Amino acid sequence: MLDSHLLREDPEGVAEALAKRGYTLDVAAWRALESRRKEQQTRMEDLQAERKQVSKAVGEAKKAGDEATAAERKQRAEAIGSELEELEKAFQATKTELDAWMLEMPNIPDPGVPVGEDETGNVEVRRVGEPPAFDFPVQDHVDLGQGLGILDSEAGASLAGSRFTVLRGAGARLSRALGQFMMDLQTDEHGYTEIAPPLLARGTTLEGTGQLPKFGEDLFATEGEDPFYLIPTAEVPLTNLHRDSIAETADLPARYVAWTPCFRREAGSYGKDTRGMIRQHQFDKVELVQVVHPDDGPVAWEVMCGHAEEVLKRLELPYRVVELCTGDLGFAARRTYDLEVWLPAQEAYREISSVSWCHDFQARRMGARFRPEGEKRPRLVHTLNGSGVAVGRALVALLENGQQADGSVRVPEALRPYLGGRASISG
Template sequence: MLDIKWIRDNPDILAAALEKRGWSSAASRAEVDAVVAADEARRAHLTELQARQERRNAASREIGKAMAQKDLALAEKLKAEVAEIKRFVQDGEAKERELDKALFDRLAALPNLPHDDVPVGADEADNVEIRRVGEPKRANAAKEHFEIGEALGLMDFETAAKLSGARFTVLKGQLARLERALGQFMLDLHTTEHGYLEVQPPLLVRDGPMFGTGQLPKFTDDLFQTSRAGEDAFDESALYGEAVGNLAEAWAPDDFPQIELYREMERLRRSRQAPTRLWLIPTAEVPLTNLVREEILDAKSLPLRFTALTPCFRSEAGSAGKDTRGMLRQHQFYKVELVSITDETSSLDEHERMTGCAEEVLKRLDLPYRTVVLCSGDMGFGARKTYDIEVWLPGQNAYREISSCSVCGDFQARRMEARYRPDGEKQTRFVHTLNGSGTAVGRALIAVMENYQNADGSVTIPEVLRPYMGGLERIG
């Protein structure tokens, strides 16, 4: 989330940043003006509300003096004034909640600012390749992974569809073991050589963590959510309004709260034993990054580096008709995630380091790949700069994304209230967060199958994976 104080001082910079992200000039200016107007309306109302409350307190004291002086006419006049102010304050608190929500919703929907060195462009056609490693294998007879897997009898899409519908896969035998081997290999590499701490996080999380990393509210349609069986849906609008009301007195006009609102909503849910809505994680970025939510870290502890191998769940709401065959785009898939928590001075260097860690996976597997920097219009919502690593797939005769590494600055930290205290300073600062795939396990399986396929339909096991496969050299 962006800082409303910064927006107030830099509206033109924000408008220009939105244009870089693909917004039209008119739309970006209109949105910035709307955010500033919402902020001004809220601050003006709070100022008026505070002034009225101060006048009520003063009038109440004046009533006492008037009664002591037996000036009953003045006392009655003051009582009428206090009653009118009380009605205004009661109505004003409801209006305050409306103004708070209006500003909060606009701030929560604003994307992060692209870094200055991000190329400006509209979509993936404007991404810039920065390096290429390995020689792509080009063969007219190369098969795609689903052709290889089905011919081996170890990849079953028909049964998966019976069980769960489209975009699911059943892996069997040595292909299932190969996918497991890939995940274990990646974890071992990142924990023993790259300094990441292995974590086994929950796969179901509350609203707060999803908001913290930017999945909510923008990407609700791309998520899977759950609730306990037999429970009715809770009135989220009423819950939101009550949470705003509970926190209203603690909010200063120039200090708009962020994650406190979601924290209060969770408290209300628990206090009333309300239905617990939980979200299936779309990536382990969500629980790993939120390990530091609402914390103040010691600067000496930074950087923190976490990794996890988890299943991930995505509805792929915006991908109708894309990659419908095979297991390239699934509702459920495995991924090794990398997350770093740093200070603001080292986050860009950490971004380069993280990307190198992800690339090392493909080097060890001897898979050709290229790395591109995403243009401003192709970056994710919370990213300031992103590198995509694209692995070569002979069956498609194309490079396809296998990892995406992003630096987010303090964008997520503001939503999570995650800070650190620099040495010798009393004032805290927001941490910087980074996330990347190290790498997508299912896509690595696809890449191995297509790059190591043999004319007889078998698949050679990369040497680095053979210890995880019991010494097996080939699947066939």
């Protein structure tokens, strides 16, 4: 959520910043609504002050034996009470309208973000590793997996419908090995605390990180007036560990990692990546979250990107780092790097991780604060999140980049201890 004080003081500046990411803020409508709120609040404060004076006057009149004046003042106090009751209802309605509007406003892009309308405006930062050269016909991960008997799309569709896959034998073990390898790396070497969070969350929890109300159609939810939602990413429960809390400066940065299933309807993606495991309704992901001092946000963002990159380096996967432009930023992000892994069958780099610095946007929605040393008032923390990385897409990349002429797949050295020392997967 954006700073309401900033919106009140400089709505034109906010509108200009949001326009760079394709969001139109109707400044005139915002000013009118904010003016109404201010007028109602001022009137309420005036009436409350008058009621206090009138109540005092009632007591003084009674003490003086002036019953007529006391009755007159009492009547006025009752009239003020009735007016206040109606005004408070109107004020709450105005405030609710303002709050709902603010919940739908995306984060303001950092001044350093490249300006662009969509993904075509993203800027490549660096490439790491060389795409492999093959002297045989390249297969995609679906054909490779089916040939090895480790990937079964038909069974997934039979059990649950489209965009579900069953992994068998070495495929299931490979997925488990990838997740375990990533968790060990982030906890043992990068200092993240492992968390096993609930896979269901309340609506207020998803509101805190920005998934609601904006992306409600992409969530799986239970029925009822107060539904639970299957988490679309472990970012939701991990970041909300600091909801409505005040951390001590010494407790920052807080680093969390979780390996969980994630659930998404993939609304709006019909017809895209329908083959294989690139875009699934259910997928595993290792998620990184940091809660940091505001002064440390930009540096923590770079460091977290490095933590995700290290996964790809050790898996010997060629990739590139891309900074997202203003028009391609996620709702809550102030700045984002995408890590894109090379997929030989597509002859393209595809996203496998997004690493975002959210500034105080999520913290304001959640009420996540810290107590600065030497200061009386708490301040909002900064939050960051990133995939470290998507397990299914890492499996896809390993199959395609590690494929051999005989249909087997080479296992990178870093992963072999998690597969009983196996150097390859064969049928």
